[in-house]
Amino acid sequence: MTAHQTIESQAPAAEAADRAMTGAEIVVRGLVDQGVEVLFGYPGGAVLPIYDALFHEPRLQHILVRHEQGAAHAAEGYARSSGKPGVVLVTSGPGATNAITGIMDALMDSIPMVVITGQVPTHLIGTDAFQEADTVGMTRSCTKHNYLVKDVRDLPHVIHEAFKIATTGRPGPVLIDIPKDVQFAKGEYYGPEEVRSTHAYAPRTKGDPNRIAEAARMIANARRPIFYTGGGVINAGPKASQALREFAALTGAPVTSTLMGLGAFPAADPAWLGMLGMHGTFEANNAMHDCDVMICVGARFDDRVTGRLDAFSPGSKKIHIDIDPSSINKNVRVDLPIVGDAASVLEYLIAAWKAANLQPNKAALSDWWAQIDQWRARQCLKYRASDTVIKPQHAIQRLYELTKDKDVYITTEVGQHQMWAAQFFRFEEPNRWMTSGGLGTMGYGLPAALGVQLAHPNSLVVDIAGEASIQMCIQELSTAIQFDLPVKIFILNNEWMGMVRQWQQLLHGERYSHSYSDSLPDFVKLAEAYGAHGIRCDDPAELDAKILEMINSDKPVIFDCRVEKHENCLPMIPSGKAHNEMILPEEVEDLGSVIDEAGRGLV
Amino acid sequence: MHRQGLGGDYTAARLPVELVWCEAFQFITDAIAAERRIKGWSRAKKEAMIRGDWDALPALSRRRGGKPLLNQKTQQKRVKMTTNTQPAPASAYDLSPNEQAEQSATFALLVDNEPGVLHRVVGLFAARGYNIESLTVAETDRKAHTSRITVVTRGTRQVLDQIEAQLNKVVNVRRVHDVTRDPNGVERELALVKVRGVGADRVEALRIAEIFRAKPVDTTLESFVFEVSGAPSKIDKFLDLMRPLGLVELSRTGVLSIERGVEGM
Numbered sequence: 001m002t003a004h005q006t007i008e009s010q011a012p013a014a015e016a017a018d019r020a021m022t023g024a025e026i027v028v029r030g031l032v033d034q035g036v037e038v039l040f041g042y043p044g045g046a047v048l049p050i051y052d053a054l055f056h057e058p059r060l061q062h063i064l065v066r067h068e069q070g071a072a073h074a075a076e077g078y079a080r081s082s083g084k085p086g087v088v089l090v091t092s093g094p095g096a097t098n099a100i101t102g103i104m105d106a107l108m109d110s111i112p113m114v115v116i117t118g119q120v121p122t123h124l125i126g127t128d129a130f131q132e133a134d135t136v137g138m139t140r141s142c143t144k145h146n147y148l149v150k151d152v153r154d155l156p157h158v159i160h161e162a163f164k165i166a167t168t169g170r171p172g173p174v175l176i177d178i179p180k181d182v183q184f185a186k187g188e189y190y191g192p193e194e195v196r197s198t199h200a201y202a203p204r205t206k207g208d209p210n211r212i213a214e215a216a217r218m219i220a221n222a223r224r225p226i227f228y229t230g231g232g233v234i235n236a237g238p239k240a241s242q243a244l245r246e247f248a249a250l251t252g253a254p255v256t257s258t259l260m261g262l263g264a265f266p267a268a269d270p271a272w273l274g275m276l277g278m279h280g281t282f283e284a285n286n287a288m289h290d291c292d293v294m295i296c297v298g299a300r301f302d303d304r305v306t307g308r309l310d311a312f313s314p315g316s317k318k319i320h321i322d323i324d325p326s327s328i329n330k331n332v333r334v335d336l337p338i339v340g341d342a343a344s345v346l347e348y349l350i351a352a353w354k355a356a357n358l359q360p361n362k363a364a365l366s367d368w369w370a371q372i373d374q375w376r377a378r379q380c381l382k383y384r385a386s387d388t389v390i391k392p393q394h395a396i397q398r399l400y401e402l403t404k405d406k407d408v409y410i411t412t413e414v415g416q417h418q419m420w421a422a423q424f425f426r427f428e429e430p431n432r433w434m435t436s437g438g439l440g441t442m443g444y445g446l447p448a449a450l451g452v453q454l455a456h457p458n459s460l461v462v463d464i465a466g467e468a469s470i471q472m473c474i475q476e477l478s479t480a481i482q483f484d485l486p487v488k489i490f491i492l493n494n495e496w497m498g499m500v501r502q503w504q505q506l507l508h509g510e511r512y513s514h515s516y517s518d519s520l521p522d523f524v525k526l527a528e529a530y531g532a533h534g535i536r537c538d539d540p541a542e543l544d545a546k547i548l549e550m551i552n553s554d555k556p557v558i559f560d561c562r563v564e565k566h567e568n569c570l571p572m573i574p575s576g577k578a579h580n581e582m583i584l585p586e587e588v589e590d591l592g593s594v595i596d597e598a599g600r601g602l603v
Numbered sequence: 604m605h606r607q608g609l610g611g612d613y614t615a616a617r618l619p620v621e622l623v624w625c626e627a628f629q630f631i632t633d634a635i636a637a638e639r640r641i642k643g644w645s646r647a648k649k650e651a652m653i654r655g656d657w658d659a660l661p662a663l664s665r666r667r668g669g670k671p672l673l674n675q676k677t678q679q680k681r682v683k684m685t686t687n688t689q690p691a692p693a694s695a696y697d698l699s700p701n702e703q704a705e706q707s708a709t710f711a712l713l714v715d716n717e718p719g720v721l722h723r724v725v726g727l728f729a730a731r732g733y734n735i736e737s738l739t740v741a742e743t744d745r746k747a748h749t750s751r752i753t754v755v756t757r758g759t760r761q762v763l764d765q766i767e768a769q770l771n772k773v774v775n776v777r778r779v780h781d782v783t784r785d786p787n788g789v790e791r792e793l794a795l796v797k798v799r800g801v802g803a804d805r806v807e808a809l810r811i812a813e814i815f816r817a818k819p820v821d822t823t824l825e826s827f828v829f830e831v832s833g834a835p836s837k838i839d840k841f842l843d844l845m846r847p848l849g850l851v852e853l854s855r856t857g858v859l860s861i862e863r864g865v866e867g868m
Contacts (some may be wrong), residue, residue: 140723141730145774148718165774198748199715200777326768329761 044091072102108438232298
């Protein structure tokens with residue numbers, strides 16, 4: 001890399017002494033200047049110089065994780081709940097490879113993250129040295145951008161540019177691989193304002209005004225409009241959520257959201273239809289199928305959302321607002337693409353709507369809402385209650401009811417519990433819901449909860465987990481104890497990898513191949529072994545009291561909630577089916593009646 | 604069961620009924636899904652199924668709102684295309700036969716001259732399942748640290764648009780230019796062609812080389828090496844003619860491109 005040539009070295013001689021420092025010190029100083037307060041990491045041979053520089057830096061809090069995957073997920077949780085980039089510091093070789101799952105997760109869910117990895121000294125690169133791995137080669141396809149810094153003179157601008165790339169445009173992870181000799185080498189430090197970017201990186205954030213005006217007209221003329229919002233609204237900051245609420249109110253249109261977008265629109269609002277997609281609500285999916293104008297904001301027509309593509313919302317005109325031009329027309333052909341930041345475009349839409357003095361079609365909207373109310377009347381999330389066994393849906397509902405007045409943040413692992421949490425926990429504000437959507441990483445929830453707790457030390461942070469997922473990163477409980485992070489792990493324990501079991505039941509002839517977890521640990525004793533508090537509950541009558549015990553504990557808690565073992569997560573669009581071909585709970589529990597009254601739920 | 608009036612009231616009230624169609628499914632959920640699908644069909648389509656007239660089914664498919672999905676002609680075209688080893692269209696409603704046809708496209712990329720930049724571009728093609736037909740890369744401006752990559756690929760219009768958008772997203776890529784769609788785009792390629800032959804074939808090879816303005820850069824008593832440059836189609840044509848005359852080896856540069864006119868990229 002020859003980019004150091006572009007750095008202006010016009011500093012006066014007296015200042016030069018201040019600027020002189022080692023590569024490791026440049027890294028630490030760069031992080032401080034970028035406003036970093038917390039970083040998640042694990043030391044090792046190739047990053048020791050940076051750890052040495054950290055030793056003298058009180059402004060940076062280093063959280064020592066127990067596994068590098070945990071560091072990456074914790075950084076994600078920190079970033080998603082605070083809006084600031086997450087920072088990870090790990091060593092070469094296994095340190096970097098362990099972090100890759102979390103890096104890919106951040107790429108899929110557009111989480112701003114800067115990962116610093118140590119590398120073997122420059123002269124050993126390519127010799128199969130101890131703990132050497134081709135980190136930039138391996139992470140090229142799972143980062144937004146990455147660097148191998150071979151010259152200490154490149155280091156200041158690379159660090160600042162990495163933060164810029166990670167946090168602007170469509171956010172994502174950026175990795176900086178720094179060989180150990182570069183960390184030791186003496187160089188000069190330049191601040192964020194003093195370096196010049198060497199790339200032509202300039203994402204577009206302002207939408208085209210003509211298209212925005214046209215979009216406003218289309219929405220005003222719509223008879224059956226719907227907002228389909230996604231994680232982009234969360235990423236665009238609280239302003240975007242505010243603008244979405246305001247614009248949705250102006251248009252009178254219903255709002256649904258992807259898994260990643262929950263919280264951007266308040267669940268208490270009457271216009272909220274619930275989540276859409278494979279395990280979304282009946283009303284949201286049917287409204288998507290039958291709408292005539294779809295306003296997609298910061299979502300990407302993922303296959304879990306669209307179902308069968310050729311039957312996806314066949315009669316609608318689609319407006320797609322996205323900051324990433326490659327998301328447009330990728331899976332679904334849209335009629336009016338607007339490239340730009342969700343907050344900015346929504347604000348301009350509101351302005352355009354008001355400037356043109358547009359009014360929604362009230363008569364058509366009231367018919368549309370009447371239709372939606374019919375779908376809502378199906379009560380697609382209904383489940384059979386029980387006095388003897390805890391229903392997982394009931395457990396989430398009770399958790400929600402008992403925490404809703406608190407300042408609560410929810411993370412999840414991946415599986416049935418994640419979908420139940422998305423269906424039954426209701427979010428009123430953005431940044432309160434952290435889940436692994438795109439990559440679907442089991443083991444995400446606990447480390448992410450640690451990151452959230454660090455960003456919000458006085459808030460209640462609950463990881464809704466499954467007994468299988470939680471064991472993927474259970475070691476981070478030790479981190480929680482060390483740094484006094486009182487996260488609550490609420491395990492819906494059904495002894496099965498529930499989503500796998502459900503698919504095997506519905507799609508693989510009830511052949512339950514390797515989806516039962518035999519020899520589960522005693523989670524209460526496990527909690528105690530780590531120094532946390534353990535609670536077990538298998539009686540619906542005791543559930544509330546024990547949830548309160550969990551909330552009121554000032555220690556990390558593992559709550560082993562023994563739930564109904566064979567509950568299925570419904571409603572469900574079977575893969576390869578259209579939005580209006582959902583399976584509803586009563587149809588599965590009582591198949592015979594479906595055969596006789598088949599199609600009764602179809603629009 | 605229905606005939607005896609057992610089961611649902613709906614059917615019991617509409618007797619007699621006759622079994623005209625049945626199909627076995629492994630799972631009840633599949634059977635329910637199939638029943639729902641069939642119930643959504645028009646009467647004409649159901650009757651066609653009962654007759655076993657499978658060919659008539661696509662034509663009888665109607666969209667919600669009663670508008671035919673596609674007219675008869677495009678339906679037939681689509682059937683033809685699918686038998687023509689074309690992949691089935693991912694989505695029927697955005698289907699237009701022209702857009703579904705694969706076409707070749709040449710992209711010129713101006714990229715930062717940094718280690719790994721070629722890997723980024725090639726990796727993007729590999730990871731997303733796009734095909735590279737030819738690729739050329741060289742540094743073009745040492746002072747500005749830029750290289751130029753010219754890549755020829757194939758795909759439907761939608762895929763090509765997606766490739767362009769994905770390339771634009773790479774931080775190291777400064778500009779992407781679709782040369783094929785630009786009326787001012789010029790594409791050229793150079794090939795070195797070894798032809799072995801004696802007698803009349805040898806004379807004929809030399810004569811054709813003259814027509815194509817190919818330059819012999821090496822000759823032995825029984826072979827020539829020709830240097831030929833031009834549009835890729837011209838080189839293909841030249842090779843077609845050389846093949847029966849004793850083509851033994853071939854080396855092509857891949858496509859280079861530039862825009863006509865005064866403006867630089």
